[in-house]
Amino acid sequence: xxxxxNLANIRSKHITRYVKERESExxxxxxxxxxxxxxxxxxxxxxxxxxxxxLRNPVTHATKxxxxxxxxxxxxxxxxxxxxxxxxxxxxxxITFAIETAMRRGEIVALRWEHIxxxxxxxxxxxxxxxxxxxxxxxxxxxxxxxxxKRNISGSVFGMSGDALSKQFRRACKNAEIxxxxxxxxxxxxTSRLFENYDLTDMEISEITGHKS
Numbered sequence: 787x788x789x790x791x792n793l794a795n796i797r798s799k800h801i802t803r804y805v806k807e808r809e810s811e812x813x814x815x816x817x818x819x820x821x822x823x824x825x826x827x828x829x830x831x832x833x834x835x836x837x838x839x840x841l842r843n844p845v846t847h848a849t850k851x852x853x854x855x856x857x858x859x860x861x862x863x864x865x866x867x868x869x870x871x872x873x874x875x876x877x878x879x880x881i882t883f884a885i886e887t888a889m890r891r892g893e894i895v896a897l898r899w900e901h902i903x904x905x906x907x908x909x910x911x912x913x914x915x916x917x918x919x920x921x922x923x924x925x926x927x928x929x930x931x932x933x934x935x936k937r938n939i940s941g942s943v944f945g946m947s948g949d950a951l952s953k954q955f956r957r958a959c960k961n962a963e964i965x966x967x968x969x970x971x972x973x974x975x976x977t978s979r980l981f982e983n984y985d986l987t988d989m990e991i992s993e994i995t996g997h998k999s
Contacts, residue, residue, distance in 0.1 A: 801848035815851035872962035886928035888976035
């Protein structure tokens with residue numbers, strides 16, 4: 787609907803109506819906020835780069851959906867042992883590697899042997915969610931996990947797609963009777979352990995994990 791309007795005629799009420807429509811379609815608050823950020827950037831480019839100084843940005847005055855609270859789920863008690871025991875032979879090293887490196891699911895499944903330097907103990911990520919490359923140090927456990935793997939002729943370290951990984955992880959959690967656990971929670975677990983087990987600054991940890999803030 788918004789595309790039918792001239793930019794100068796779009797008002798905050800139109801943005802608010804758009805938000806309600808997207809909510810009724812089942813879109814999450816975060817996804818809607820991302821869409822609004824893109825739309826806001828369109829108006830910013832018009833004003834800053836195209837000489838349309840008189841154009842108002844209606845997104846700034848529209849009511850935005852509240853961002854949900856971040857998840858704080860961590861492995862508790864013997865959940866790590868139970869999860870590894872219930873995991874398939876192919877999934878088990880992925881879980882260990884995720885906990886040791888704080889890498890995202892997409893980064894793990896995209897990892898290739900050519901990106902691994904076991905002598906230096908690092909993994910190079912040429913592409914990440916934030917579109918910036920980074921180098922992740924590999925702990926002794928992470929290196930041991932990689933050394934235990936058979937080399938896939940395709941060059942993929944773990945030889946799994948993101949969907950297959952998530953499906954196997956859900957099955958392992960179910961078999962281990964672990965509730966409300968997602969694969970992404972392992973990244974939170976790993977990041978928390980970096981703070982707890984190593985004498986690193988916030989900046990040093992963010993460089994390892996790829997967090998922007």
